[in-house]
Every structure is written in C-alpha cells, then in structure tokens.
Amino acid sequence: xxxxxxxKRRIVDSLYYIGVIIVLIAVLFPFFWMVLTSIKKELDVxxxxxxxxxxxxIENYTxxxxxxxxxxxxxxxxxxVGGVIALVIPISMLAAYSFSRFNVGGGHFQxxxxxxxMFPPIAAIVPYFVIFRNFGLxxxxxxxxxxxxLFNMPFTIWLLVGFLREIPQxxxxxxxxxxxxxxxxxxxxxxxxxAPALAVAAIFAAIFTWNEFLFAFILTRSxxxxxxRVMAGFYTERGxxxxxLSACATLCTVPMFILALMIQKYIVRGLTFGAVR
Amino acid sequence: xxTSTSRLNTKLIPAPFFPxxxxxxxxxxxxxxxxxxxxxxxxxxxxxxxVFGLTLYPLFHALYYSTRDTDLTSPIPDTFIGINNxxxxxxxxxxxxxxxxxxxxxxxxxxxxxxxxxxGIALLLNRPIRGHKIFRAIFAMPLVVAPIxxxxxxxxxxxxxxxxxxxxxxxxxxxxxxWTADPNWAMxxxxxxxxxxxxxxxxxxxxxxxxxxxxxxxxxxxIYGASAFQKFRYITLPKMxxxxxxxxxxRMIDTLKTWDPIWAITWxxxxxxxxxxxxxxxxxxxxxxxxxxxxxxxxxxLYIVIVVSxxxxxxxxxx
Amino acid sequence: MAGVSLKKVSKKFGDTTxxxxxxxxxxxxxFFSLLGPSGAGKTTLLRMIAGVExxxxxxxxxxDVVVTDIxxxxxxxxxxxxxxxxxxxxxxxxxxxYPLRKRKIPEAEIKKIVEETAEILHISPLxxxxxxxxxxxxxxxxxxxxxxxxxxxxxxxxxxxxxLDAKLRVEMRGEFKKICKNLQTTIVYATxxxxxxxxxxxxxxxxxxxxxxxxxxxxxLYDHPKNLFxxxxxxxxxxxxxxxxxxxKNEKTYLDAAEFKYEITDKAEKIRKKCTTQEIVLGTRxxxxxxxxxxxxxxxxxxxxxxxxxxxxxxxxxxxxxxxxVANVNLLGLKAGDRIWLRFNKQxxxxxxxxxxxxxx
Numbered sequence: 001x002x003x004x005x006x007x008k009r010r011i012v013d014s015l016y017y018i019g020v021i022i023v024l025i026a027v028l029f030p031f032f033w034m035v036l037t038s039i040k041k042e043l044d045v046x047x048x049x050x051x052x053x054x055x056x057x058i059e060n061y062t063x064x065x066x067x068x069x070x071x072x073x074x075x076x077x078x079x080x081v082g083g084v085i086a087l088v089i090p091i092s093m094l095a096a097y098s099f100s101r102f103n104v105g106g107g108h109f110q111x112x113x114x115x116x117x118m119f120p121p122i123a124a125i126v127p128y129f130v131i132f133r134n135f136g137l138x139x140x141x142x143x144x145x146x147x148x149x150l151f152n153m154p155f156t157i158w159l160l161v162g163f164l165r166e167i168p169q170x171x172x173x174x175x176x177x178x179x180x181x182x183x184x185x186x187x188x189x190x191x192x193x194x195a196p197a198l199a200v201a202a203i204f205a206a207i208f209t210w211n212e213f214l215f216a217f218i219l220t221r222s223x224x225x226x227x228x229r230v231m232a233g234f235y236t237e238r239g240x241x242x243x244x245l246s247a248c249a250t251l252c253t254v255p256m257f258i259l260a261l262m263i264q265k266y267i268v269r270g271l272t273f274g275a276v277r
Numbered sequence: 278x279x280t281s282t283s284r285l286n287t288k289l290i291p292a293p294f295f296p297x298x299x300x301x302x303x304x305x306x307x308x309x310x311x312x313x314x315x316x317x318x319x320x321x322x323x324x325x326x327x328v329f330g331l332t333l334y335p336l337f338h339a340l341y342y343s344t345r346d347t348d349l350t351s352p353i354p355d356t357f358i359g360i361n362n363x364x365x366x367x368x369x370x371x372x373x374x375x376x377x378x379x380x381x382x383x384x385x386x387x388x389x390x391x392x393x394x395x396x397g398i399a400l401l402l403n404r405p406i407r408g409h410k411i412f413r414a415i416f417a418m419p420l421v422v423a424p425i426x427x428x429x430x431x432x433x434x435x436x437x438x439x440x441x442x443x444x445x446x447x448x449x450x451x452x453x454x455x456w457t458a459d460p461n462w463a464m465x466x467x468x469x470x471x472x473x474x475x476x477x478x479x480x481x482x483x484x485x486x487x488x489x490x491x492x493x494x495x496x497x498x499x500i501y502g503a504s505a506f507q508k509f510r511y512i513t514l515p516k517m518x519x520x521x522x523x524x525x526x527x528r529m530i531d532t533l534k535t536w537d538p539i540w541a542i543t544w545x546x547x548x549x550x551x552x553x554x555x556x557x558x559x560x561x562x563x564x565x566x567x568x569x570x571x572x573x574x575x576x577x578x579l580y581i582v583i584v585v586s587x588x589x590x591x592x593x594x595x596x
Numbered sequence: 597m598a599g600v601s602l603k604k605v606s607k608k609f610g611d612t613t614x615x616x617x618x619x620x621x622x623x624x625x626x627f628f629s630l631l632g633p634s635g636a637g638k639t640t641l642l643r644m645i646a647g648v649e650x651x652x653x654x655x656x657x658x659x660d661v662v663v664t665d666i667x668x669x670x671x672x673x674x675x676x677x678x679x680x681x682x683x684x685x686x687x688x689x690x691x692x693x694y695p696l697r698k699r700k701i702p703e704a705e706i707k708k709i710v711e712e713t714a715e716i717l718h719i720s721p722l723x724x725x726x727x728x729x730x731x732x733x734x735x736x737x738x739x740x741x742x743x744x745x746x747x748x749x750x751x752x753x754x755x756x757x758x759x760l761d762a763k764l765r766v767e768m769r770g771e772f773k774k775i776c777k778n779l780q781t782t783i784v785y786a787t788x789x790x791x792x793x794x795x796x797x798x799x800x801x802x803x804x805x806x807x808x809x810x811x812x813x814x815x816x817l818y819d820h821p822k823n824l825f826x827x828x829x830x831x832x833x834x835x836x837x838x839x840x841x842x843x844x845k846n847e848k849t850y851l852d853a854a855e856f857k858y859e860i861t862d863k864a865e866k867i868r869k870k871c872t873t874q875e876i877v878l879g880t881r882x883x884x885x886x887x888x889x890x891x892x893x894x895x896x897x898x899x900x901x902x903x904x905x906x907x908x909x910x911x912x913x914x915x916x917x918x919x920x921x922v923a924n925v926n927l928l929g930l931k932a933g934d935r936i937w938l939r940f941n942k943q944x945x946x947x948x949x950x951x952x953x954x955x956x957x
Contacts, residue, residue, distance in 0.1 A: 016404070019401050020401060020402065023398055023401065027416065027418065027419060027473070027477060028418070030430055030434065030473065031418065031422075033430065033433075033441060034430045037430075037433065048444070049444050050439060050444050087327075091324045091327065092324060094320040094321070094324065095320060095321045095323070098317045098318075098320035099321070101317075102316075102317035102320075104317045104321050109325065112328070113324070113328055115583055115586075115587070116332060118530055118586040118587075119534075119579065119582070119583075120534040120555055120579070121534065122536050122555040122556075122558050122559055123555075123558060123576075123578045123579045124335060124575070126339060126562045126568060126571045126572055126575045127336070127572065127575070128335055129562070129563070129568075130342065130568055131335060131338055146327075146331065149327065150328060150331040153327065153328060157324065168679065168681070170677050170679050170681035171684075173646070173648040173677075173681070174675065174677060174681035174683075174742075175683070176647075176648060176668045176669055177646050177647070177669070177673060177675050178669070178694055178695035178698060178742070179695055179698030180669060181667070182316070182667075184698075189683055192685045193684065193685060210423070211423035211425075211426075213423065213424065213425040213537045214536055214537060218563055227423075228425050231423065231425050232425055232429075232540075234429075240432075240433075245429055246433070248426070249426040249427065249429065252423060252426050253422050253423070253426055256422055257422075259421065260414065260417045261414055261417075264410065264414045264417045265410075267416075267420065267481065268478075271420070271478060
C-alpha cells in the first residue's frame with residue numbers, strides 16, 4: 001500500500017513537471033523561432049522541412065540596417081516614447097493626486113477616463129485621420145505623440161491612484177501640521193514615496209507606445225515613421241522577406257523584454273488597472 | 278530615568294523661534310485659503326483637457342461626417358444625406374453583419390480557449406515551487422512584444438510551404454490545414470495566436486487569485502475525505518468566480534478591439550474570412566476611404582463597445 | 597501655550613455625523629483628554645483643531661484667534677498620530693528635524709535641539725535609523741520627539757498608546773505624564789481608555805457619537821456623572837446598574853428591583869421632582885458595595901458566584917436572584933457559592949432616569 005501511494009505521488013509530480021515544461025515551451029517557442037530565423041540565410045529560411053541546424057549569418061541584420069528605415073524608425077520611436085512619458089507622467093500624477101486625495105468629481109471623471117481604455121482605436125481613428133488631414137498634421141511626430149499620450153493616460157492615472165492609496169494621508173497631514181504647505185508636503189513626502197510607481201507607470205507607457213501599430217500605420221508615412229511601421233514594410237513583389245523581418249522583429253523586441261523584466265512584478269496589476277494585485 | 282527628566286524644566290524647551298500666528302493672518306495665508314478650494318480642480322484640468330479634447334472633438338467630427346456621403350477618393354464634394362448611412366448599416370450591408378458575426382466568433386473562440394486554459398495553467402503553477410519570478414517574467418514576454426512583430430513571425434510559422442507549425446502538425450497528424458490561406462482555418466489561426474499571447478495574462482491573474490485563497494477550507498475538506506476534483510468544484514471554483522469573471526471581461530473588451538494581429542497574420546483574408554468589425558472598419562475607412570459611412574459605423578461600434586463594457590464592469594463590480 | 601475653544605462645531609462625512617454641535621473650552625496649559633469609544637468623534641475633533649479637517653459649521657479658536665480658515669502650518673499646533681505618521685524615507689534625525697527645518701532654523705541649532713530631545717526620550721542611539729527598523733515603542737517616541745522639538749501652542753495626541761503592547765502601555769503612561777507636564781503646552785489627548793484619561797488628565801471630556809456628554813475633572817466625573825453613559829464609562833470595574841421601579845407603600849418609597857426592595861424615603865421628594873418616569877436605574881460602584889458574612893441591618897441576601905482575587909482585595913460577582921452585581925472589596929475569606937449579605941453605601945448611590953439617562957442624584 002505504502003509503495004503504491006509513493007509512486008502515485010511521484011507520477012503526479014512528474015506529470016506536473018511535464019505540464020509546466022510544455023507550457024514554457026509553448027510560450028517561448030515563437031521567440032526562439034524568431035531569433036533563429038533572424039540568423040538564417042534565405043535558403044535556410046525557406047527550406048522544407050524547417051532547419052534547426054544550419055550555418056548562421058548576420059546578413060539579415062545588415063539588410064535591415066542598410067536597406068530599411070530602421071534607424072530613423074528607432075530614433076522616432078524613442079522620441080515619441082520620450083514625449084509620451086514627458087506628457088503623461090506629470091499630468092497623470094497631478095490628476096491621480098487630485099482623485100485620490102480630494103475625490104474630485106466623485107468618481108464620474110474617473111469613469112469617463114476609464115471609458116477611454118475601452119475605445120477600440122480603430123473606431124476612433126477615422127475622425128482622427130480626417131481631422132489630422134485637414135490640419136496638415138499627418139506624418140507628424142507631435143500628433144502621434146499626443147495621440148499615444150491620450151490613450152495611455154487613463155491607464156496611468158488608474159495605476160497611480162492605486163499606488164497613492166497605499167501612501168497614508170497621515171504623512172502629508174503630519175508634514176502640513178509641522179509647517180509644510182500642501183505643495184511642499186507633496187514634493188517632500190509623497191513624491192519620493194511614489195517615485196517607484198512613477199517609474200513603473202512610465203515603463204508601461206513606454207511599452208504600449210513602442211508597440212503601437214495602428215495609429216502609426218495610418219497616420220504616419222515617412223517622416224514620423226516608427227519601428228512598428230518599419231516592421232510592416234518587409235514585403236516586396238517577390239513576397240515577404242522573412243529573414244530581415246525576423247531580424248527586425250528581434251531588434252524591436254529585445255528592448256521590450258528588458259523593460260518587462262523591470263516591471264514583471266507589476267504586470268498583472270498594471271494590465272488590470274490595479275483591479276488585481 | 279529620574280536623572281534625565283530633572284533637566285526638563287530648564288534646558289529642553291527651546292524658546293519660541295518664530296513669530297506668533299496672529300501676525301501671519303493678514304498675509305499670504307488668507308489668500309491661500311481662498312484659492313485652496315480650486316486646487317483640486319486645477320490639478321485635474323490638464324488631464325481632462327487632453328482627454329476631453331482628444332475624445333469629444335473627434336466624436337463630434339464623426340457625428341458630422343456620419344451624416345454625409347464623404348468619399349475621400351472621389352472628386353465630387355460630399356453632400357448631406359441624413360441618416361442614410363445608418364439605414365445602410367441596418368438594411369443593405371451584408372458585409373457589415375458578417376463582420377459583426379466574425380467579431381463575435383473571434384471573441385467567443387478566444388474566451389472559450391483562454392479562460393479554461395489560463396485556469397488550468399494557474400492551477401498547474403499553484404505550487405510552492407521557487408522560481409515564481411521566472412514564471413512571471415516568461416509569461417510577461419508575449420504581453421510586451423508588439424503584435425505586429427510577433428504576429429508576422431506567426432504568419433511565417435503558419436506558412437503553407439515552409440512554416441514550422443505546418444511541419445510539426447503534419448508530423449503528428451499526417452496532414453495539416455493550410456492555416457492562413459484556408460478560409461475555414463484562417464480565423465482559427467488568429468484565435469490560436471491570440472490565445473498564445475493572452476493566456477499567460479489570464480494565467481497570471483488567476484494564479485494571483487489562487488495564491489490568495491485561504492488554506493483552511495481545503496484542510497477541512499481533506500479531513501472529510503474530499504477528492505481533488507471535489508475540492509476544485511466546491512471550494513476553488515466558487516471562490517475564483519469573481520476573478521475569472523474579471524479576466525473574461527478584460528479579454529472580451531480587448532478582443533473586440535483587436536486589429537494589429539489580423540493585419541499581421543492574414544490581412545483580413547483570405548477574402549474576408551478574418552475580417553472582424555475592427556478590420557472591416559479599416560477597410561472601408563482606409564482602403565476605400567468612405568469616410569462618411571465609416572464614421573457612422575465607427576460611432577455605432579464605439580457605442581456598442583462602451584455599453585457592453587460598462588454593463589460588464591458594473592456586473593463584475595457587483596460580484 | 598494657548599487655550600483652545602470649539603464653538604458649535606459640526607462635521608459630517610457623507611451621511612455619517614462625526615461631530616454635532618459641539619462646544620468645548622480647553623484651558624491654557626492644561627492636560628485635556630477627549631475620552632470616548634471608537635467613532636465618538638475624537639479623531640475628527642483633533643484633526644479639526646489641527647486644521648487638516650474643516651468643520652462644516654462652527655468655529656475653532658486657538659489663543660482667542662479664530663483659526664477655522666487658517667491652514668495647519670500657521671496654527672502653531674503639533675500632532676502625534678495614532679499611526680505616528682513617521683516619514684518612512686527619512687531617518688529618525690530627519691523626521692525630528694523636519695518641523696525645525698520648515699521654520700528655517702539654522703542647522704547647528706537644529707542639531708542641538710534634536711539631540712537633546714532624543715536624549716530625553718532615550719532614542720539617541722536610533723537617530724540614524726529608518727522608521728521601519730524601529731519597534732512600536734521606539735516609533736512612538738520618535739513621533740513624540742517630532743512633536744516636542746518646537747514649542748507649539750497646542751499639542752494634539754491621537755491615541756498614542758493604543759498601538760503598544762499592554763506592558764509597554766502601562767510603563768509609558770507614567771513617562772508620558774511626566775514628559776507632558778514638563779512640556780508646558782496645552783495638551784489635547786484622545787483615548788478610548790478611561791484609565792489613561794483619568795490618571796493623566798486635568799480635565800476630561802467624555803464623548804459619544806459626536807456629542808460631549810460631560811466635561812469636568814476626573815474626580816467630578818467619577819463622583820458626579822451626569823448621565824448613564826459617563827457613569828458606566830468611568831471607573832473600573834464599571835458601575836453596577838440595576839433597573840428599578842419607583843414604588844410607594846405604607847408611606848415609604850422604595851426602589852423595586854424585583855429581587856429586592858431598597859428604601860429611599862428620604863430622597864423620594866427630590867427624585868419625584870426631577871424624574872420623568874417611574875422607571876429608574878440605580879447605580880452603585882463596585883467599591884461602594886459592602887459585603888458581610890453575617891446579616892446586617894437592611895442588608896440584602898446574595899450568593900457569591902465568581903471570585904477574582906487581586907492581592908489583598910478581590911472582585912466578587914454576586915447574584916441576587918437574576919441580578920448580578922460586581923463588588924470590589926477586601927478579601928474576606930469568601931469562596932464561590934457562599935451566602936453573604938450586601939449593603940449599598942447610601943451616600944454614594946446614583947439614581948438615573950431610565951428614559952433620559954440623566955442623573956437625578
């Protein structure tokens with residue numbers, strides 16, 4: 001009897017391990033394939049059956065850097081991300097502070113801001129396109145930055161409100177009683193304590209903006225081209241250039257992984273608006 | 278103790294260093310009280326200006342155009358046609374209703390796959406294994422990669438000639454569907470992609486929930502001889518229902534909005550097989566440039582999504 | 597040092613009334629305690645005096661100056677929060693130096709004052725530590741230290757001893773009183789613990805649900821409580837309350853408590869004049885009950901149910917039929933189950949109108 005139970009548990013345990021490994025393989029496989037393809041020669045990319053062992057090459061990466069607008073795209077995307085963070089963080093911080101300490105608008109404003117998250121961007125883009133076109137704002141870094149800032153704000157405000165709730169108001173009140181004005185209390189007490197949260201919010205905004213494709217695709221051409229648009233430009237008359245595409249994809253993805261590592265503790269919290277810790 | 282307190286009477290108390298409050302009353306402090314009332318509103322102002330400005334103005338714009346037959350490719354100036362665009366949506370356009378159906382199919386398919394799978398993975402991982410951080414980091418990867426980038430990689434993997442998915446599937450089953458080129462399988466390809474990308478998200482949410490469950494009910498159940506399945510059905514499931522509902526609501530809202538992967542994997546094709554409402558809107562708005570009609574469809578779409586999301590969230594909040 | 601006066605102050609939070617039409621005078625330099633159960637409004641009052649909460653109605657004056665609209669930093673008050681509200685990202689030294697920095701006092705002076713204050717509170721070795729590295733008792737002393745470094749007109753304390761463990765609390769009570777006495781500031785001390793209030797304060801205001809029920813010296817509150825609530829709140833063990841009916845028989849007036857009758861003919865006039873009803877509550881403190889093993893004149897028969905010995909005295913629970921009374925008496929060699937005879941100290945009984953709760957005598 002005893003032996004049966006022990007083996008039974010061993011089998012169950014091994015099943016669990018196998019299950020976990022299967023899940024991990026499933027999740028990581030596409031990334032593995034992406035990187036693998038990026039160092040394959042064209043013939044190897046198209047070979048049937050697919051090859052795992054081959055002679056690696058960097059010709060795809062050279063192709064990307066020489067023949068595509070990746071450099072411009074990278075620079076533009078960086079600028080846009082920087083602009084979005086510069087806009088969104090201060091504005092959201094002020095709004096979040098107001099919502100959490102003063103309960104402005106009794107939740108109605110907050111709800112309105114929440115609905116922006118539900119907006120399907122595609123539905124909003126038709127009017128944006130027409131407006132931007134009429135004002136000559138197409139293919140303009142500033143308009144893209146503004147748009148991305150708009151769509152990242154509800155999320156950021158929500159995240160910050162959640163974090164602010166963890167900083168007791170006692171602290172600000174004690175500072176005010178001991179001689180600080182509300183602004184000084186905010187600057188000297190609240191701000192240092194919420195700085196990590198601001199960093200997390202900034203990183204989330206960076207990730208969403210960097211990966212944004214629809215707006216970039218429709219509202220930019222060559223001047224304000226972003227990395228995502230460059231990603232979409234790998235088809236020719238012959239077909240899609242898979243090798244360079246994989247290389248470009250790898251280039252665009254690696255920075256995101258690094259950022260993700262930094263905020264992985266907050267991923268769930270962030271993506272569910274703080275509804276789930 | 279006693280020795281130090283004897284110093285209290287003389288040395289400790291510092292002489293007052295500052296003027297009495299009375300004097301300050303007639304100065305800046307009075308003004309700051311008056312303006313204090315408006316500070317909260319001032320703080321939210323920039324956020325509201327940005328949000329209102331960039332949402333309301335386009336909304337009115339869309340309303341305006343939805344009553345016109347604007348076609349950006351046509352040299353003829355647009356005219357006012359009242360509610361004809363809306364009538365067209367309800368009566369004539371079968372492609373539109375097909376798009377609605379496809380959206381529903383996509384959302385339903387995703388939910389049916391992602392929620393149970395996510396729950397299963399969460400249950401799998403809900404053990405005291407160290408390496409939680411690694412799981413979180415790995416599961417975060419599909420969520421932070423640009424759909425346009427990894428989506429095209431999937432397109433490559435689905436390729437009917439050299440695609441690795443086709444290869445693996447035919448090795449196991451002998452044959453493989455023509456994933457992205459077969460109208461019957463195209464939608465499934467996209468659903469599979471979406472599942473790959475978002476199931477980790479569902480799993481992470483549910484895992485957090487599972488880890489927050491108290492152990493006592495399970496211990497009592499073990500004492501009473503309950504099986505693992507019974508424990509799951511009568512303890513775990515009821516307690517996890519609110520969280521599962523929340524995850525489902527988030528996925529539902531997000532799948533309605535999905536656009537990037539469709540472009541990346543199938544371009545809405547073959548034909549219109551994977552053309553959900555989002556993609557349909559893109560086609561009429563930016564390939565045919567029927568701005569007037571597109572505005573009308575956008576507005577209705579927006580309205581539906583917001584209503585559905587609000588109702589779902591309210592119900593979810595009640596749970 | 598300044599007096600604080602609250603005139604007809606009211607504050608509501610949504611539908612809940614925290615404080616209602618409250619008027620209070622706190623004297624210059626006194627140790628004043630706000631006593632009451634949770635939700636009585638003590639914290640709200642303190643916050644309104646401090647200025648972080650604004651009253652809906654009424655005025656608050658510090659030192660005869662109306663401060664209702666003045667921001668907290670200009671009011672010259674200081675406050676020790678129940679949670680101590682220590683700045684988690686600043687060291688103990690920085691926490692204590694903060695009020696002085698805000699007053700633009702030169703660094704050298706600040707160092708001197710902070711170090712002296714730390715010396716008195718015995719927290720000198722902790723000056724370079726962060727709050728999260730401190731124990732509860734240490735944090736409390738840092739909170740106190742931060743309040744002590746400048747000389748405020750009023751020092752507000754919100755249940756500072758509540759979060760300490762029992763033993764520490766008793767130790768700190770004595771220390772606290774000493775420190776506060778030497779501060780020479782007006783002190784307003786909120787607590788739900790009547791023992792703290794009674795041992796430390798010059799005067800106490802008993803609060804319940806936003807209203808002041810009585811404010812007076814501890815002795816007056818003990819000897820002359822104005823209503824049932826105050827009588828039952830002050831004093832430990834609590835006063836015994838017995839429901840009775842005013843009854844007249846054979847030209848004598850009795851308080852009929854079903855299990856026994858108590859004659860009060862000499863006080864009958866007074867009672868009838870002030871009372872609105874025949875329903876009376878008879879109150880007597882445990883220390884005012886006399887127990888005897890042998891029958892005495894006018895004594896009531898009772899059985900000992902529980903005995904809690906405390907050194908040379910004991911808390912004795914006695915049963916008169918269905919009525920249970922608690923007595924605090926010298927140990928008489930009693931045991932549970934003994935039959936004893938009980939007498940009330942007639943000078944010290946309290947009579948309350950059951951309907952209004954007000955004391956009649």
